[in-house]
Amino acid sequence: MTISSTSAVTVTGVTRRFGPVLALDDVTLEVGHGELVGLLGPNGAGKSTLLSLVSGQRRPDAGQVRLDGRDPRDPRARTALGLTPQETGLPATLRVREVVDFVAGHYPEPVPTDELLDQFGLTDLGRRQTGSLSGGQKRRLAVALSLVGRPRVVLLDEPTTGLDVSGRTALWDAIRQYHASGGTVLLTSHYLEEVQALAERVVVIDRGNVLADDSLQAVLSRVGMRRVQLTDAEGVRREHLVPDSDAFVRDLVTAGTPFRDLEIRGATLEEAFGELVGQGAEQAAGTTHAGVTTNEGALR
Numbered sequence: 001m002t003i004s005s006t007s008a009v010t011v012t013g014v015t016r017r018f019g020p021v022l023a024l025d026d027v028t029l030e031v032g033h034g035e036l037v038g039l040l041g042p043n044g045a046g047k048s049t050l051l052s053l054v055s056g057q058r059r060p061d062a063g064q065v066r067l068d069g070r071d072p073r074d075p076r077a078r079t080a081l082g083l084t085p086q087e088t089g090l091p092a093t094l095r096v097r098e099v100v101d102f103v104a105g106h107y108p109e110p111v112p113t114d115e116l117l118d119q120f121g122l123t124d125l126g127r128r129q130t131g132s133l134s135g136g137q138k139r140r141l142a143v144a145l146s147l148v149g150r151p152r153v154v155l156l157d158e159p160t161t162g163l164d165v166s167g168r169t170a171l172w173d174a175i176r177q178y179h180a181s182g183g184t185v186l187l188t189s190h191y192l193e194e195v196q197a198l199a200e201r202v203v204v205i206d207r208g209n210v211l212a213d214d215s216l217q218a219v220l221s222r223v224g225m226r227r228v229q230l231t232d233a234e235g236v237r238r239e240h241l242v243p244d245s246d247a248f249v250r251d252l253v254t255a256g257t258p259f260r261d262l263e264i265r266g267a268t269l270e271e272a273f274g275e276l277v278g279q280g281a282e283q284a285a286g287t288t289h290a291g292v293t294t295n296e297g298a299l300r
Contacts, residue, residue, distance in 0.1 A: 092131030
C-alpha cells in the first residue's frame with residue numbers, strides 16, 4: 001500500500017507488544033480525509049490498541065503513526081482530533097453543561113453548548129451531575145464531547161455500548177451528520193449491524209493482523225455462501241446456506257420440488273466477518289476446516 005502524506009490517519013509497519021503479547025504485527029493502514037471506516041475484530045484483536053496509537057496515548061514499538069501528517073503525540077495534531085474511548089471517566093460532581101463548557105474551552109471554535117446538547121438529546125440533562133446519569137446518557141455525553149471541538153478526525157471506540165435502540169439511532173444520525181460535513185471517522189463496534197449501517201469501508205483485524213481492508217460491498221462479497229429462504233409444500237419456512245443459489249434453485253425446479261415465497265440474499269457483515277476470522281485462524285493454525293460465524297455479542 002502506498003501511504004499518502006495528506007491522509008487523515010496513516011499507520012505504517014506498526015508493531016506493538018505488551019510483554020509477551022503481540023497486539024499489532026506490522027500493521028499498515030491509511031484513512032483518507034472524509035472517510036468513514038469501520039474496524040472489526042474479536043476480543044483481543046488489536047482494535048483498541050490501534051486507536052490508542054492513533055490518538056497518541058501510546059507509541060508503537062516499531063513503525064510510524066501519523067495524524068493529519070503529524071506525530072499524534074504532538075499537541076498540534078491532537079487539536080484536530082475527537083475521541084470517545086470505550087470507558088470515559090466523567091467528573092461525577094460536575095453538571096453536564098459544565099463538562100461540555102470545560103472541554104469546549106480547549107478549542108478555538110467549539111460547537112455552542114446549547115447546540116451540542118440539543119443535537120445529542122441532552123438539553124434537559126444540562127443541570128444534572130454526570131454522576132447521576134444512566135450508562136446510556138453518559139455514552140451520549142462522551143460522544144458529544146468528542147465532537148465539541150469541530151475535529152477533522154474522530155475515533156469512536158464502541159460508541160453505542162449501553163444505548164437502547166432509540167439512543168443508538170440518534171447517535172448514528174449524529175455520526176452521519178458529522179461525516180456528511182466532511183469529517184473523518186474511524187469507529188470500532190461489536191454491533192456488526194452498526195458498522196454495516198454506517199461504514200463505507202471495513203477493516204477486519206484479528207491477532208494483530210489486518211485480514212481485510214476494502215469497501216463494505218467488497219468485504220460482503222468475500223463470503224461465497226448465499227442464503228436461500230423458501231416455504232415448502234407443508235408451509236414450513238426453510239433456510240438453506242448454499243455456494244451457488246442459481247444452481248440450487250435450478251435443481252429444485254428440475255426435481256419438481258414444490259416451493260413458494262423464494263428469497264435469496266447475500267451475506268451479512270456478520271457472516272463475512274465470521275468467515276474472514278475463521279480463515280485467519282486456519283492460516284495461523286495451518287488447518288483447512290470450514291470458516292465459522294462468530295457470535296456477535298462476543299465481539300469487541
